[in-house]
Amino acid sequence: MLLLPALILLGLFSLAPIVYGAYLSLHRWDGFNPPVFIGGANYIKLLSDQIAREALSNTAIFAAGVVVAKNVLALAMALAINHALRAHVFFRTAMFLPVTFSIVVTGILWTWFYSPVFGLFNELLRGIGLADWTRSWLSDDGTALFSVMVVDIWKWTGLHMVIYLAGLQTIPEEVLAAAKIDGAGFWRILWKIILPLLAPITFINVLMAMSGAFVRSFDLVQVMTSGGPNHATEVVLTLMVTEAFAFGNLGYATAMGYALALIVTIISAVYLWYARGGGNKY
Secondary structure (H helix, E strand, O other), rough: OOHHHHHHHHHHHHHHHHHHHHHHOEEEEEOOOOOEEOOOOOHHHHOHHHHHHHHHHHHHHHHHHHHHHHHHHHHHHHHHHHHOOOHHHHHHHHHHOOOOOHHHHHHHHHHHOOOOOOOOHHHHHHHHOOHHHHHOOOOOOOOOOHHHHHHHEEEEHHHHHHHHHHHHHOOHHHHHHHHHOOOOOOHHHHHHHHHOOOHHHHHHHHHHHHHHHHHHHHHHHHOOOOOOOOOOOOHHHHHHHHHHHHHOOHHHHHHHHHHHHHHHHHHHHHEEEEHHHHHHHO
Protein backbone atom coordinates (compact mmCIF):
# COMPACT_ATOMS: atom_id res chain seq x y z
CA MET A 1 0.00 0.00 0.00
CA LEU A 2 2.86 2.37 0.72
CA LEU A 3 4.34 1.73 -2.74
CA LEU A 4 1.01 2.05 -4.53
CA PRO A 5 1.09 5.87 -5.13
CA ALA A 6 4.60 5.64 -6.61
CA LEU A 7 3.62 2.66 -8.75
CA ILE A 8 0.55 4.52 -10.05
CA LEU A 9 2.67 7.55 -11.00
CA LEU A 10 5.27 5.28 -12.64
CA GLY A 11 2.56 3.55 -14.64
CA LEU A 12 0.86 6.78 -15.73
CA PHE A 13 3.93 8.80 -16.66
CA SER A 14 6.47 6.13 -17.73
CA LEU A 15 4.99 2.76 -18.59
CA ALA A 16 1.76 3.97 -20.22
CA PRO A 17 3.54 6.39 -22.62
CA ILE A 18 5.99 3.63 -23.61
CA VAL A 19 3.15 1.25 -24.44
CA TYR A 20 1.14 3.95 -26.21
CA GLY A 21 4.20 5.02 -28.18
CA ALA A 22 4.73 1.46 -29.39
CA TYR A 23 1.07 1.44 -30.43
CA LEU A 24 1.46 4.71 -32.37
CA SER A 25 4.58 3.47 -34.15
CA LEU A 26 2.35 0.95 -35.93
CA HIS A 27 0.00 3.66 -37.20
CA ARG A 28 -0.06 6.56 -39.62
CA TRP A 29 -1.07 9.60 -37.59
CA ASP A 30 -0.84 13.34 -38.14
CA GLY A 31 -1.85 14.31 -34.62
CA PHE A 32 -5.34 15.46 -35.60
CA ASN A 33 -7.16 12.69 -37.42
CA PRO A 34 -7.67 9.21 -35.94
CA PRO A 35 -4.62 6.92 -36.24
CA VAL A 36 -4.69 4.47 -39.17
CA PHE A 37 -3.14 1.07 -38.50
CA ILE A 38 -0.40 0.24 -41.04
CA GLY A 39 1.50 -2.50 -39.19
CA GLY A 40 5.26 -2.38 -39.61
CA ALA A 41 5.19 0.01 -42.59
CA ASN A 42 6.87 2.79 -40.59
CA TYR A 43 9.76 0.51 -39.67
CA ILE A 44 10.08 -0.74 -43.25
CA LYS A 45 10.16 2.87 -44.44
CA LEU A 46 13.10 3.52 -42.11
CA LEU A 47 15.18 0.98 -44.00
CA SER A 48 14.72 2.79 -47.31
CA ASP A 49 14.76 6.38 -46.03
CA GLN A 50 18.09 7.90 -47.09
CA ILE A 51 17.79 10.83 -44.69
CA ALA A 52 16.99 8.51 -41.78
CA ARG A 53 20.04 6.39 -42.57
CA GLU A 54 22.19 9.52 -42.76
CA ALA A 55 20.80 10.72 -39.43
CA LEU A 56 21.60 7.35 -37.84
CA SER A 57 25.12 7.48 -39.29
CA ASN A 58 25.62 11.01 -37.94
CA THR A 59 24.33 9.89 -34.54
CA ALA A 60 26.80 6.98 -34.48
CA ILE A 61 29.73 9.22 -35.49
CA PHE A 62 28.68 11.83 -32.94
CA ALA A 63 28.39 9.24 -30.16
CA ALA A 64 31.66 7.45 -30.93
CA GLY A 65 33.62 10.69 -31.24
CA VAL A 66 32.38 12.39 -28.09
CA VAL A 67 32.53 9.26 -25.91
CA VAL A 68 36.20 8.67 -26.75
CA ALA A 69 37.20 12.33 -26.63
CA LYS A 70 35.39 13.10 -23.36
CA ASN A 71 36.92 10.17 -21.53
CA VAL A 72 40.47 10.61 -22.84
CA LEU A 73 40.48 14.36 -22.16
CA ALA A 74 38.72 13.98 -18.81
CA LEU A 75 41.25 11.41 -17.60
CA ALA A 76 44.18 13.54 -18.79
CA MET A 77 42.76 16.59 -17.04
CA ALA A 78 42.08 14.63 -13.85
CA LEU A 79 45.64 13.27 -13.81
CA ALA A 80 47.03 16.79 -14.29
CA ILE A 81 44.85 18.35 -11.61
CA ASN A 82 45.50 15.53 -9.16
CA HIS A 83 49.18 16.52 -9.15
CA ALA A 84 48.57 20.29 -9.05
CA LEU A 85 47.94 20.39 -5.32
CA ARG A 86 48.14 24.17 -4.87
CA ALA A 87 45.79 25.05 -7.72
CA HIS A 88 43.65 21.94 -7.33
CA VAL A 89 40.39 23.71 -6.41
CA PHE A 90 40.78 26.51 -8.97
CA PHE A 91 41.39 24.26 -11.98
CA ARG A 92 38.72 21.78 -10.94
CA THR A 93 36.18 24.59 -10.69
CA ALA A 94 37.28 26.24 -13.95
CA MET A 95 37.06 23.00 -15.93
CA PHE A 96 33.73 22.02 -14.41
CA LEU A 97 32.18 25.45 -15.09
CA PRO A 98 30.95 24.69 -18.66
CA VAL A 99 28.79 21.88 -17.25
CA THR A 100 26.71 24.47 -15.41
CA PHE A 101 25.97 26.52 -18.54
CA SER A 102 22.60 26.28 -20.25
CA ILE A 103 22.80 24.27 -23.46
CA VAL A 104 20.96 27.02 -25.34
CA VAL A 105 23.44 29.65 -24.12
CA THR A 106 26.34 27.33 -24.94
CA GLY A 107 25.02 26.69 -28.45
CA ILE A 108 24.48 30.39 -29.19
CA LEU A 109 27.88 31.35 -27.76
CA TRP A 110 29.74 28.81 -29.87
CA THR A 111 27.71 29.73 -32.95
CA TRP A 112 29.21 33.20 -32.59
CA PHE A 113 32.69 31.69 -32.21
CA TYR A 114 32.15 29.74 -35.45
CA SER A 115 30.79 32.74 -37.35
CA PRO A 116 32.52 33.18 -40.76
CA VAL A 117 32.27 36.98 -40.45
CA PHE A 118 33.35 37.87 -36.90
CA GLY A 119 33.97 34.46 -35.34
CA LEU A 120 36.78 33.98 -32.85
CA PHE A 121 38.29 30.95 -34.59
CA ASN A 122 38.57 32.56 -38.01
CA GLU A 123 40.05 35.70 -36.46
CA LEU A 124 42.65 33.58 -34.65
CA LEU A 125 43.55 31.78 -37.88
CA ARG A 126 43.91 35.10 -39.70
CA GLY A 127 46.02 36.45 -36.83
CA ILE A 128 48.56 33.61 -37.06
CA GLY A 129 48.77 33.73 -40.85
CA LEU A 130 46.47 30.83 -41.65
CA ALA A 131 43.77 32.78 -43.45
CA ASP A 132 43.42 30.00 -46.02
CA TRP A 133 42.11 27.72 -43.27
CA THR A 134 39.19 29.98 -42.40
CA ARG A 135 35.75 28.74 -43.33
CA SER A 136 32.11 28.81 -42.41
CA TRP A 137 32.41 26.02 -39.86
CA LEU A 138 28.70 25.34 -39.35
CA SER A 139 27.74 25.79 -43.01
CA ASP A 140 30.35 23.45 -44.44
CA ASP A 141 29.17 19.85 -44.89
CA GLY A 142 32.65 18.58 -44.04
CA THR A 143 33.11 20.42 -40.74
CA ALA A 144 29.61 21.08 -39.36
CA LEU A 145 29.14 17.80 -37.47
CA PHE A 146 32.64 17.84 -35.99
CA SER A 147 32.19 21.49 -34.98
CA VAL A 148 29.08 20.57 -32.97
CA MET A 149 30.93 17.60 -31.47
CA VAL A 150 33.66 19.95 -30.21
CA VAL A 151 31.05 21.98 -28.35
CA ASP A 152 29.51 18.90 -26.74
CA ILE A 153 32.97 17.71 -25.68
CA TRP A 154 33.82 21.14 -24.25
CA LYS A 155 30.61 21.28 -22.26
CA TRP A 156 30.60 17.83 -20.67
CA THR A 157 34.27 16.85 -20.26
CA GLY A 158 34.42 18.65 -16.92
CA LEU A 159 31.73 16.37 -15.48
CA HIS A 160 33.65 13.24 -16.40
CA MET A 161 36.88 14.82 -15.17
CA VAL A 162 35.41 15.33 -11.69
CA ILE A 163 34.35 11.68 -11.58
CA TYR A 164 37.81 10.51 -12.67
CA LEU A 165 39.39 12.86 -10.13
CA ALA A 166 37.29 11.36 -7.35
CA GLY A 167 38.46 7.91 -8.45
CA LEU A 168 42.11 8.95 -8.55
CA GLN A 169 41.94 10.28 -5.00
CA THR A 170 40.84 6.85 -3.76
CA ILE A 171 44.02 5.18 -5.06
CA PRO A 172 46.36 4.61 -2.08
CA GLU A 173 49.51 6.72 -2.30
CA GLU A 174 51.46 3.77 -0.86
CA VAL A 175 50.74 1.73 -3.99
CA LEU A 176 52.00 4.46 -6.31
CA ALA A 177 55.03 5.13 -4.11
CA ALA A 178 55.93 1.43 -4.08
CA ALA A 179 55.73 1.30 -7.88
CA LYS A 180 58.04 4.31 -8.16
CA ILE A 181 60.54 2.73 -5.76
CA ASP A 182 60.52 -0.39 -7.94
CA GLY A 183 61.51 1.78 -10.90
CA ALA A 184 58.17 2.04 -12.71
CA GLY A 185 57.76 5.15 -14.86
CA PHE A 186 54.64 7.21 -15.38
CA TRP A 187 53.29 5.24 -18.32
CA ARG A 188 53.81 1.86 -16.66
CA ILE A 189 52.11 3.10 -13.49
CA LEU A 190 49.25 4.45 -15.62
CA TRP A 191 48.70 1.20 -17.56
CA LYS A 192 49.43 -1.29 -14.78
CA ILE A 193 48.01 0.44 -11.70
CA ILE A 194 45.91 3.53 -12.31
CA LEU A 195 43.76 2.35 -15.22
CA PRO A 196 42.94 -1.07 -13.68
CA LEU A 197 41.97 0.59 -10.38
CA LEU A 198 39.90 3.16 -12.26
CA ALA A 199 38.05 0.49 -14.27
CA PRO A 200 34.74 0.93 -12.36
CA ILE A 201 34.97 4.72 -12.81
CA THR A 202 35.72 4.33 -16.51
CA PHE A 203 32.75 2.01 -16.83
CA ILE A 204 30.41 4.64 -15.36
CA ASN A 205 31.88 7.50 -17.40
CA VAL A 206 31.67 5.63 -20.70
CA LEU A 207 28.09 4.56 -19.99
CA MET A 208 27.07 8.12 -19.08
CA ALA A 209 28.79 9.61 -22.13
CA MET A 210 27.29 7.01 -24.44
CA SER A 211 23.73 7.43 -23.20
CA GLY A 212 24.04 11.21 -23.41
CA ALA A 213 25.47 11.15 -26.93
CA PHE A 214 22.72 8.90 -28.27
CA VAL A 215 19.62 10.22 -26.51
CA ARG A 216 20.47 13.80 -25.48
CA SER A 217 22.12 15.18 -28.62
CA PHE A 218 18.99 17.01 -29.80
CA ASP A 219 19.18 20.38 -28.08
CA LEU A 220 22.75 21.34 -29.02
CA VAL A 221 22.32 20.31 -32.67
CA GLN A 222 18.96 22.06 -32.86
CA VAL A 223 20.30 25.32 -31.44
CA MET A 224 23.46 25.42 -33.58
CA THR A 225 22.46 23.97 -36.97
CA SER A 226 18.89 22.57 -36.83
CA GLY A 227 20.32 19.50 -38.58
CA GLY A 228 21.81 21.37 -41.52
CA PRO A 229 23.48 22.05 -43.82
CA ASN A 230 21.96 19.46 -46.16
CA HIS A 231 21.36 17.12 -43.20
CA ALA A 232 25.11 17.06 -42.46
CA THR A 233 24.43 17.37 -38.72
CA GLU A 234 21.04 15.68 -38.72
CA VAL A 235 20.77 13.21 -35.84
CA VAL A 236 17.91 10.86 -35.19
CA LEU A 237 16.35 13.10 -32.53
CA THR A 238 16.29 16.23 -34.71
CA LEU A 239 14.84 14.23 -37.60
CA MET A 240 12.16 12.85 -35.27
CA VAL A 241 11.10 16.36 -34.28
CA THR A 242 11.07 17.49 -37.92
CA GLU A 243 8.98 14.53 -39.04
CA ALA A 244 6.56 14.88 -36.13
CA PHE A 245 5.99 18.63 -35.92
CA ALA A 246 6.99 19.94 -39.35
CA PHE A 247 5.55 17.18 -41.55
CA GLY A 248 2.92 15.76 -39.21
CA ASN A 249 4.27 12.20 -39.40
CA LEU A 250 3.92 11.38 -35.71
CA GLY A 251 3.65 7.63 -36.25
CA TYR A 252 6.82 7.57 -38.36
CA ALA A 253 8.67 9.77 -35.86
CA THR A 254 7.63 7.44 -33.04
CA ALA A 255 8.96 4.46 -35.01
CA MET A 256 12.30 6.28 -35.31
CA GLY A 257 12.39 6.70 -31.55
CA TYR A 258 11.77 3.02 -30.91
CA ALA A 259 14.32 1.99 -33.51
CA LEU A 260 16.91 4.24 -31.83
CA ALA A 261 15.93 2.85 -28.41
CA LEU A 262 16.48 -0.70 -29.70
CA ILE A 263 19.90 0.19 -31.11
CA VAL A 264 20.98 1.91 -27.88
CA THR A 265 19.70 -1.03 -25.83
CA ILE A 266 21.71 -3.51 -27.90
CA ILE A 267 24.88 -1.38 -27.73
CA SER A 268 24.47 -0.89 -23.97
CA ALA A 269 23.83 -4.61 -23.42
CA VAL A 270 26.95 -5.54 -25.40
CA TYR A 271 29.00 -2.97 -23.48
CA LEU A 272 27.66 -4.21 -20.12
CA TRP A 273 28.38 -7.82 -21.07
CA TYR A 274 31.91 -6.94 -22.20
CA ALA A 275 32.64 -4.77 -19.15
CA ARG A 276 31.43 -7.42 -16.73
CA GLY A 277 33.43 -10.16 -18.43
CA GLY A 278 36.77 -11.44 -17.22
CA GLY A 279 35.87 -11.07 -13.56
CA ASN A 280 35.22 -7.30 -13.72
CA LYS A 281 32.06 -7.06 -11.63
CA TYR A 282 31.08 -3.40 -11.51
